[in-house]
Amino acid sequence: MIKVTIKRxxxxxxxxxxxxxxxxxxxxxxxxxxxxxxxxSFGAVNAVMSLCHVTPDIEQGADGFLKCSVPSNLDESTHEKVQLLLEGMVVSLETIERDYGNYITISK
Incomplete structure:
Protein backbone atom coordinates (compact mmCIF):
# COMPACT_ATOMS: atom_id res chain seq x y z
CA MET A 1 0.00 0.00 0.00
CA ILE A 2 1.11 3.54 -0.72
CA LYS A 3 1.07 5.76 2.35
CA VAL A 4 0.97 9.52 1.93
CA THR A 5 1.52 11.78 4.94
CA ILE A 6 0.83 15.50 4.65
CA LYS A 7 2.39 17.58 7.44
CA ARG A 8 0.77 20.98 8.04
CA SER A 41 3.73 13.99 -6.76
CA PHE A 42 6.72 14.47 -9.07
CA GLY A 43 4.64 16.78 -11.25
CA ALA A 44 3.87 18.97 -8.24
CA VAL A 45 7.51 19.08 -7.14
CA ASN A 46 8.62 19.91 -10.69
CA ALA A 47 5.97 22.64 -10.92
CA VAL A 48 7.15 24.19 -7.65
CA MET A 49 10.70 24.21 -8.94
CA SER A 50 9.91 25.45 -12.45
CA LEU A 51 7.08 27.91 -11.84
CA CYS A 52 7.99 29.24 -8.39
CA HIS A 53 11.78 28.98 -8.73
CA VAL A 54 11.89 27.21 -5.37
CA THR A 55 14.06 24.20 -4.63
CA PRO A 56 12.39 22.18 -1.89
CA ASP A 57 14.33 19.81 0.33
CA ILE A 58 13.85 16.45 -1.39
CA GLU A 59 14.75 12.99 -0.13
CA GLN A 60 14.29 9.87 -2.24
CA GLY A 61 14.92 6.27 -1.36
CA ALA A 62 14.02 2.67 -1.97
CA ASP A 63 10.49 1.27 -1.97
CA GLY A 64 8.81 4.39 -3.32
CA PHE A 65 10.11 6.76 -0.62
CA LEU A 66 9.77 10.47 -1.38
CA LYS A 67 9.88 13.30 1.12
CA CYS A 68 9.50 16.92 0.08
CA SER A 69 9.79 19.83 2.54
CA VAL A 70 8.89 23.43 1.75
CA PRO A 71 11.63 25.94 2.60
CA SER A 72 10.64 28.18 5.50
CA ASN A 73 12.29 31.36 4.18
CA LEU A 74 9.97 32.09 1.24
CA ASP A 75 8.37 35.47 0.69
CA GLU A 76 4.59 35.54 1.11
CA SER A 77 3.73 35.63 -2.59
CA THR A 78 6.00 32.70 -3.46
CA HIS A 79 4.78 30.73 -0.44
CA GLU A 80 1.15 31.18 -1.58
CA LYS A 81 2.02 29.88 -5.05
CA VAL A 82 3.84 26.86 -3.63
CA GLN A 83 0.88 26.13 -1.37
CA LEU A 84 -1.56 26.30 -4.28
CA LEU A 85 0.49 23.82 -6.29
CA LEU A 86 0.80 21.44 -3.32
CA GLU A 87 -2.90 21.71 -2.48
CA GLY A 88 -3.60 20.75 -6.10
CA MET A 89 -1.41 17.71 -5.58
CA VAL A 90 -3.39 16.77 -2.46
CA VAL A 91 -6.68 17.04 -4.36
CA SER A 92 -5.32 14.77 -7.10
CA LEU A 93 -4.01 12.23 -4.57
CA GLU A 94 -7.37 12.27 -2.76
CA THR A 95 -9.07 11.50 -6.08
CA ILE A 96 -6.80 8.48 -6.52
CA GLU A 97 -7.51 7.44 -2.92
CA ARG A 98 -11.27 7.72 -3.49
CA ASP A 99 -11.12 5.38 -6.49
CA TYR A 100 -8.33 3.05 -5.28
CA GLY A 101 -8.58 3.23 -1.49
CA ASN A 102 -7.38 -0.35 -1.05
CA TYR A 103 -4.01 0.67 -2.51
CA ILE A 104 -3.37 4.18 -1.15
CA THR A 105 -4.05 5.95 2.12
CA ILE A 106 -3.55 9.62 2.96
CA SER A 107 -3.06 10.94 6.48
CA LYS A 108 -2.93 14.59 7.39
Whole structure:
Protein backbone atom coordinates (compact mmCIF):
# COMPACT_ATOMS: atom_id res chain seq x y z
CA MET A 1 0.00 0.00 0.00
CA ILE A 2 1.11 3.54 -0.72
CA LYS A 3 1.07 5.76 2.35
CA VAL A 4 0.97 9.52 1.93
CA THR A 5 1.52 11.78 4.94
CA ILE A 6 0.83 15.50 4.65
CA LYS A 7 2.39 17.58 7.44
CA ARG A 8 0.77 20.98 8.04
CA UNK A 9 1.64 23.86 10.35
CA UNK A 10 -0.71 25.56 12.82
CA UNK A 11 -2.15 27.64 9.96
CA UNK A 12 -2.97 24.46 7.95
CA UNK A 13 -0.24 25.23 5.41
CA UNK A 14 1.67 22.30 3.97
CA UNK A 15 5.16 22.02 5.44
CA UNK A 16 6.07 18.68 3.88
CA UNK A 17 4.74 15.48 2.43
CA UNK A 18 6.07 11.94 2.54
CA UNK A 19 5.16 9.05 0.27
CA UNK A 20 6.17 5.47 0.99
CA UNK A 21 5.41 2.01 -0.30
CA UNK A 22 3.98 0.47 -3.43
CA UNK A 23 0.35 0.00 -4.40
CA UNK A 24 0.74 -3.56 -5.66
CA UNK A 25 -2.33 -2.96 -7.83
CA UNK A 26 -0.68 -4.71 -10.77
CA UNK A 27 2.71 -5.97 -11.93
CA UNK A 28 5.58 -3.51 -12.16
CA UNK A 29 5.16 -1.43 -15.28
CA UNK A 30 1.38 -1.90 -15.33
CA UNK A 31 0.51 -0.48 -11.91
CA UNK A 32 -1.68 2.54 -12.67
CA UNK A 33 -1.99 3.49 -9.00
CA UNK A 34 1.78 3.76 -8.53
CA UNK A 35 2.09 5.54 -11.86
CA UNK A 36 -0.65 8.02 -10.94
CA UNK A 37 0.81 8.81 -7.52
CA UNK A 38 4.28 9.21 -9.01
CA UNK A 39 3.05 11.47 -11.80
CA UNK A 40 1.04 13.67 -9.44
CA SER A 41 3.73 13.99 -6.76
CA PHE A 42 6.72 14.47 -9.07
CA GLY A 43 4.64 16.78 -11.25
CA ALA A 44 3.87 18.97 -8.24
CA VAL A 45 7.51 19.08 -7.14
CA ASN A 46 8.62 19.91 -10.69
CA ALA A 47 5.97 22.64 -10.92
CA VAL A 48 7.15 24.19 -7.65
CA MET A 49 10.70 24.21 -8.94
CA SER A 50 9.91 25.45 -12.45
CA LEU A 51 7.08 27.91 -11.84
CA CYS A 52 7.99 29.24 -8.39
CA HIS A 53 11.78 28.98 -8.73
CA VAL A 54 11.89 27.21 -5.37
CA THR A 55 14.06 24.20 -4.63
CA PRO A 56 12.39 22.18 -1.89
CA ASP A 57 14.33 19.81 0.33
CA ILE A 58 13.85 16.45 -1.39
CA GLU A 59 14.75 12.99 -0.13
CA GLN A 60 14.29 9.87 -2.24
CA GLY A 61 14.92 6.27 -1.36
CA ALA A 62 14.02 2.67 -1.97
CA ASP A 63 10.49 1.27 -1.97
CA GLY A 64 8.81 4.39 -3.32
CA PHE A 65 10.11 6.76 -0.62
CA LEU A 66 9.77 10.47 -1.38
CA LYS A 67 9.88 13.30 1.12
CA CYS A 68 9.50 16.92 0.08
CA SER A 69 9.79 19.83 2.54
CA VAL A 70 8.89 23.43 1.75
CA PRO A 71 11.63 25.94 2.60
CA SER A 72 10.64 28.18 5.50
CA ASN A 73 12.29 31.36 4.18
CA LEU A 74 9.97 32.09 1.24
CA ASP A 75 8.37 35.47 0.69
CA GLU A 76 4.59 35.54 1.11
CA SER A 77 3.73 35.63 -2.59
CA THR A 78 6.00 32.70 -3.46
CA HIS A 79 4.78 30.73 -0.44
CA GLU A 80 1.15 31.18 -1.58
CA LYS A 81 2.02 29.88 -5.05
CA VAL A 82 3.84 26.86 -3.63
CA GLN A 83 0.88 26.13 -1.37
CA LEU A 84 -1.56 26.30 -4.28
CA LEU A 85 0.49 23.82 -6.29
CA LEU A 86 0.80 21.44 -3.32
CA GLU A 87 -2.90 21.71 -2.48
CA GLY A 88 -3.60 20.75 -6.10
CA MET A 89 -1.41 17.71 -5.58
CA VAL A 90 -3.39 16.77 -2.46
CA VAL A 91 -6.68 17.04 -4.36
CA SER A 92 -5.32 14.77 -7.10
CA LEU A 93 -4.01 12.23 -4.57
CA GLU A 94 -7.37 12.27 -2.76
CA THR A 95 -9.07 11.50 -6.08
CA ILE A 96 -6.80 8.48 -6.52
CA GLU A 97 -7.51 7.44 -2.92
CA ARG A 98 -11.27 7.72 -3.49
CA ASP A 99 -11.12 5.38 -6.49
CA TYR A 100 -8.33 3.05 -5.28
CA GLY A 101 -8.58 3.23 -1.49
CA ASN A 102 -7.38 -0.35 -1.05
CA TYR A 103 -4.01 0.67 -2.51
CA ILE A 104 -3.37 4.18 -1.15
CA THR A 105 -4.05 5.95 2.12
CA ILE A 106 -3.55 9.62 2.96
CA SER A 107 -3.06 10.94 6.48
CA LYS A 108 -2.93 14.59 7.39
Missing amino acids: DDHKLIQSFTITGHANFAKKGADIVCAGVSAV
